[in-house]
Amino acid sequence: MEKKIITSPSIMCADLLNLETSVKALEDIGIDALHIDVIDASFSPSMPLGLDTIKRLRAKTSLDFDVHIMSTNNDWFIEQILAIGVQQISFHYETSLHADRLVNLIKRKGVRAGLALNPATSLSCLDYLLPQLDQVLLMLINPGFAGDAGEKQAAYSEQKISDLAALIRQRKLSTEIQVDGRVSLESIPHLIRAGATNLVLGSTSLYIPGRSLLENKKLLDAAIQNGKLEKPESM
Numbered sequence: 001m002e003k004k005i006i007t008s009p010s011i012m013c014a015d016l017l018n019l020e021t022s023v024k025a026l027e028d029i030g031i032d033a034l035h036i037d038v039i040d041a042s043f044s045p046s047m048p049l050g051l052d053t054i055k056r057l058r059a060k061t062s063l064d065f066d067v068h069i070m071s072t073n074n075d076w077f078i079e080q081i082l083a084i085g086v087q088q089i090s091f092h093y094e095t096s097l098h099a100d101r102l103v104n105l106i107k108r109k110g111v112r113a114g115l116a117l118n119p120a121t122s123l124s125c126l127d128y129l130l131p132q133l134d135q136v137l138l139m140l141i142n143p144g145f146a147g148d149a150g151e152k153q154a155a156y157s158e159q160k161i162s163d164l165a166a167l168i169r170q171r172k173l174s175t176e177i178q179v180d181g182r183v184s185l186e187s188i189p190h191l192i193r194a195g196a197t198n199l200v201l202g203s204t205s206l207y208i209p210g211r212s213l214l215e216n217k218k219l220l221d222a223a224i225q226n227g228k229l230e231k232p233e234s235m
């Protein structure tokens, strides 16, 4: 059976001054989950959203919360996010002393667990942990900032996605491959063909200025369909 491609808008790209309205608009166009970046100052200075904001947002929508923790203090942030009540938490391998323990902690609470990898981090860190993971989040840019035209996806992104997809197939797993960073309408067909199953949508897919959210969503659906064809149609 064809695997569903999950769409996860990155909430840091939405109108942060009108968050409740922005989330309602996402509910209206039909997306699968809210991708919420929790960034502390030592991982990256960008810090778009605080824990209190996420807690208040939780009370306003029943959409799934897919939280991406970018922190040097995973233990503390995971405890805080679990207390808010979310459906999926990914944290970074690069800042984890005890990744195995943290994955178990998340899963014991009935929450899906993901491991996030920076572009240059090798897939070999997944050798033993992969069967326990619900998803691997592949950062296609160095994390921290959305929409910065100065940084493009790493040149080896598609290769890394297809290497991971092969690993998942060989081991007969159903791990999701989430991709994040400049996931654009142009790149989506290629990313899906390489094996991505979950797209984090930001400034180059869902939040393109000059077009309504609904118009962008229609173009996005077309790009996803194109990705399911054997060869992408030129867009």
Ligand SMILES: O=C(CO)[C@H](O)[C@H](O)COP(=O)(O)O
Pocket (backbone or CB within 6 Å): 010, 012, 013, 037, 141, 142, 143, 144, 145, 146, 147, 148, 180, 181, 182, 183, 200, 201, 202, 203, 204, 205
């Ligand atoms: O994790 C992120 C930044 O670290 C953002 O989710 C990501 O960058 C999405 O925005 P864009 O598509 O504009 O790159």
